[in-house]
Amino acid sequence: AQSVTQLDSQVPVFEEAPVELRCNYSSSVSVYLFWYVQYPNQGLQLLLKYLSGSTLVKGINGFEAEFNKSQTSFHLRKPSVHISDTAEYFCAVIGPGYSTLTFGKGTMLLVSP
Amino acid sequence: DTAVSQTPKYLVTQMGNDKSIKCEQNLGHDTMYWYKQDSKKFLKIMFSYNNKELIINETVPNRFSPKSPDKAHLNLHINSLELGDSAVYFCASSQGRTGGRDEQYFGPGTRLTVT
Numbered sequence: 001a002q003s004v005t006q007l008d009s010q011v012p013v014f015e016e017a018p019v020e021l022r023c024n025y026s027s028s029v030s031v032y033l034f035w036y037v038q039y040p041n042q043g044l045q046l047l048l049k050y051l052s053g054s055t056l057v058k059g060i061n062g063f064e065a066e067f068n069k070s071q072t073s074f075h076l077r078k079p080s081v082h083i084s085d086t087a088e089y090f091c092a093v094i095g096p097g098y099s100t101l102t103f104g105k106g107t108m109l110l111v112s113p
Numbered sequence: 114d115t116a117v118s119q120t121p122k123y124l125v126t127q128m129g130n131d132k133s134i135k136c137e138q139n140l141g142h143d144t145m146y147w148y149k150q151d152s153k154k155f156l157k158i159m160f161s162y163n164n165k166e167l168i169i170n171e172t173v174p175n176r177f178s179p180k181s182p183d184k185a186h187l188n189l190h191i192n193s194l195e196l197g198d199s200a201v202y203f204c205a206s207s208q209g210r211t212g213g214r215d216e217q218y219f220g221p222g223t224r225l226t227v228t
Contacts, residue, residue: 043219
């Protein structure tokens with residue numbers, strides 16, 4: 001079965017500091033990986049995705065993620081966060097033979113002044 | 114123009130009642146989904162439809178019945194509501210068939226509270 005582990009349930013940071021949200025997945029075959037963001041009381045929105053090719057993926061709002069096959073990780077980074085980045089971030093995976101996305105349990109990013 | 118819309122946004126009802134949540138997408142997508150997000154924010158697929166055909170039906174109680182009158186609409190009807198059904202329900206859509214690499218577009222969610 002495919003699974004996703006988001007190691008941190010909550011990450012508090014100060015505004016303009018860098019941040020990394022960690023995501024590890026389990027799969028013995030190639031996968032597609034996604035990061036979604038959920039702002040308070042809203043639906044999910046795609047930040048970025050890895051399908052193939054370059055392992056460094058750039059997304060919206062200055063976020064980027066690096067796919068590391070050997071470590072089965074897809075960590076999300078931003079060099080300088082804003083208050084408006086406060087939200088829940090979900091990592092998701094889908095692999096061959098699976099019909100649906102599997103989401104991690106989410107990481108709440110709390111940005112304070 | 115809202116891409117994926119859901120109504121109602123909030124739904125408060127008593128145990129034993131029957132309720133429906135409606136979803137519409139104006140993106141021309143072929144596949145639509147229902148997800149349940151519990152109080153711990155965990156998101157789990159419930160159903161998936163492709164061109165009005167049921168593709169995915171995860172282990173969801175029979176009290177939940179999706180209906181897709183056309184490929185732009187996917188409604189969720191819930192019979193005999195229970196306390197454990199309290200959650201936020203999200204509708205989503207994607208261009209490709211379930212299991213593909215396409216982005217899913219989510220609606221704003223319906224917060225269901227069963228008392």
